Amino acid sequence: MAITVQGVSKRFGDFQALDKVSIEVEDGSLTSILGPSGSGKSTLLRVVSGLEHPDQGRVLIFGEDMTHLPPQKRGVGFVFQHYAAFKHMTVWENVAFGLKVRRRPKREIQTKVAELLELVQLGGLAERYPGQLSGGQRQRMGLARALAVEPKVLLLDEPFGALDARVRQELRTWLRRLHDEVHVTTVLVTHDQEEAMEISDCVVVMNHGRIEQSGEPRRLYDHPDSEFVMSFLGYANRIGDSLVRPHDIRIHLQPGADALAATVRRVVFLGFEVRAELEIPEGQTVRVQLTRSQAAELSLAPGQTIYVDLAHSRRFPEEREAAA
Amino acid sequence: MIARFSLRLVALGYLAVLLVLPVAWIVWSAFGGGVDAVWRSATAPYAVHALLLSVLIAVIAVIANTVFGVVTALMIVRHPFPGVSILNAFVDLPLGLSPVVVGLSLVLVYGATGWLGPWLTAHGITVIFSLPGMILATVFVTLPFVVREVVPVVREVGSEQEEASRTLGATAWQTFWRITLPSIRAGVIYGVVLTMARALGEFGTVIVVAGNIPGVTQTLTMYVEAEFQNFDPRGAYVASLELAVLAILTLVLMNVVRRKGVA
Numbered sequence: 001m002a003i004t005v006q007g008v009s010k011r012f013g014d015f016q017a018l019d020k021v022s023i024e025v026e027d028g029s030l031t032s033i034l035g036p037s038g039s040g041k042s043t044l045l046r047v048v049s050g051l052e053h054p055d056q057g058r059v060l061i062f063g064e065d066m067t068h069l070p071p072q073k074r075g076v077g078f079v080f081q082h083y084a085a086f087k088h089m090t091v092w093e094n095v096a097f098g099l100k101v102r103r104r105p106k107r108e109i110q111t112k113v114a115e116l117l118e119l120v121q122l123g124g125l126a127e128r129y130p131g132q133l134s135g136g137q138r139q140r141m142g143l144a145r146a147l148a149v150e151p152k153v154l155l156l157d158e159p160f161g162a163l164d165a166r167v168r169q170e171l172r173t174w175l176r177r178l179h180d181e182v183h184v185t186t187v188l189v190t191h192d193q194e195e196a197m198e199i200s201d202c203v204v205v206m207n208h209g210r211i212e213q214s215g216e217p218r219r220l221y222d223h224p225d226s227e228f229v230m231s232f233l234g235y236a237n238r239i240g241d242s243l244v245r246p247h248d249i250r251i252h253l254q255p256g257a258d259a260l261a262a263t264v265r266r267v268v269f270l271g272f273e274v275r276a277e278l279e280i281p282e283g284q285t286v287r288v289q290l291t292r293s294q295a296a297e298l299s300l301a302p303g304q305t306i307y308v309d310l311a312h313s314r315r316f317p318e319e320r321e322a323a324a
Numbered sequence: 325m326i327a328r329f330s331l332r333l334v335a336l337g338y339l340a341v342l343l344v345l346p347v348a349w350i351v352w353s354a355f356g357g358g359v360d361a362v363w364r365s366a367t368a369p370y371a372v373h374a375l376l377l378s379v380l381i382a383v384i385a386v387i388a389n390t391v392f393g394v395v396t397a398l399m400i401v402r403h404p405f406p407g408v409s410i411l412n413a414f415v416d417l418p419l420g421l422s423p424v425v426v427g428l429s430l431v432l433v434y435g436a437t438g439w440l441g442p443w444l445t446a447h448g449i450t451v452i453f454s455l456p457g458m459i460l461a462t463v464f465v466t467l468p469f470v471v472r473e474v475v476p477v478v479r480e481v482g483s484e485q486e487e488a489s490r491t492l493g494a495t496a497w498q499t500f501w502r503i504t505l506p507s508i509r510a511g512v513i514y515g516v517v518l519t520m521a522r523a524l525g526e527f528g529t530v531i532v533v534a535g536n537i538p539g540v541t542q543t544l545t546m547y548v549e550a551e552f553q554n555f556d557p558r559g560a561y562v563a564s565l566e567l568a569v570l571a572i573l574t575l576v577l578m579n580v581v582r583r584k585g586v587a
Binding site for chain 1: 484485487488489490491492493494495498502503506507509
């Protein structure tokens with residue numbers, strides 16, 4: 001295992017940021033820690049990096065107990081949400097910083113920095129100051145700076161959180177490609193489920209300072225252990241005490257055994273996908289996702305009465321709710 | 325248009341009356357008897373001694389309070405401890421106290437009959453009426469400037485850059501010199517300018533602590549006052565001019581330091 005966290009707890013005053021958290025991150029993987037704000041995901045990452053000290057528990061990196069080591073001795077690379085660019089240094093100096101404080105030979109620094117700047121596509125901007133870069137460029141510089149010291153693990157704290165949607169999408173795809181090229185074990189903290197699903201090998205879902213569930217993105221989506229995981233990873237309709245995904249709802253024109261009568265309120269065509277809003281007798285709105293051909297077959301129109309089959313809905317035991 | 329013009333006129337007029345006229349008058353008066361007379365006044369032994377003494381005290385005060393100020397500011401913002409609000413309040417004390425009171429209190433503590441006086445005398449250390457007392461007094465009155473300038477800057481810069489530096493393998497020392505200090509440089513420089521100006525211009529505290537012994541404990545400001553009282557206005561004007569030149573030199577020097585290496 002590249003990273004092992006065992007029973008880590010951390011408290012800030014009255015706030016329990018982490019509550020006996022244990023995770024394992026496989027060597028060479030890209031793992032996302034996903035959760036809403038205040039779930040403890042950033043604190044967990046900071047504990048792994050050594051920027052925060054746990055009240056309890058241990059942190060191992062490649063089997064070595066790092067719990068009591070300061071960040072500078074852990075061999076981790078850290079990328080910050082707001083870039084943490086060294087404003088008084090050029091892009092080149094920023095990337096070279098880790099090598100300079102390690103007193104590496106000049107020639108080695110020159111080669112390494114040039115190589116990294118090419119890798120993050122900032123080759124022509126070496127002499128610029130961070131203030132002269134766009135957000136996306138600054139974050140790529142942050143990444144190059146972290147990679148320069150050849151960290152054993154790379155930790156990214158909401159790296160694309162401060163960027164606009166288009167740049168975020170671009171960088172996300174680019175980061176996955178970069179990871180496939182560089183192969184350094186990477187842990188990324190995010191509150192964006194789409195981001196986590198898209199780029200990670202493994203997703204760890206956190207809530208209230210605890211791990212809700214972890215595993216491959218697809219497994220988490222298809223087999224959520226809790227209501228929280230189901231509703232946080234993608235949209236879920238709540239009908240009574242069960243949850244159902246918009247694309248798991250079957251629509252029939254004739255009443256059936258387990259079908260619920262509903263009225264179509266709105267139909268939206270989004271190219272391949274068709275979204276419909278239905279109203280069920282209790283007055284609740286249910287979102288449904290259909291393919292174009294399914295929608296054409298049913299010829300859905302507002303006001304129409306249809307019957308929904310909720311066979312794919314899920315229920316979660318009450319106790320989990322109470323525990324959270 | 326007219327409003328803006330008259331506003332400018334008021335601002336410039338205000339500056340002219342308060343600042344430009346008196347300074348110009350000093351320059352004019354100093355050179356009134358020709359360059360030779362200025363040179364003679366400037367090179368009078370007591371004048372030279374006073375100038376050197378003032379510069380020496382100011383430089384020591386600047387160094388001491390810059391170190392103290394940066395460390396204290398970092399402590400107040402980054403590592404607040406239980407008594408930090410008391411420390412914070414004490415830093416401002418010299419701003420509120422009259423310089424004469426500060427001088428007197430120093431005499432009470434370090435004077436021959438003061439609390440520490442006898443012990444100091446027994447160990448061959450004289451504080452009052454000598455250089456150590458003058459330095460002490462100047463350091464005391466200039467204490468707040470660097471702290472007050474640096475605290476907001478440290479707050480604004482935040483700790484992310486320092487955290488980044490640590491994760492990149494820099495030791496605490498390397499982080500301080502390469503990241504913290506450069507990023508708070510503007511605040512430090514401004515604090516130094518204020519400290520220097522106050523140290524050079526200090527009069528009340530130092531005169532109480534040091535007496536006003538020409539050639540021994542007479543600083544440049546005291547020299548100005550003494551010459552003026554002695555009906556030698558030229559000596560006073562020339563010494564005043566020196567003070568003004570020192571102030572301008574400080575500003576220029578600090579501007580050079582501030583611009584170095586910044587885009």
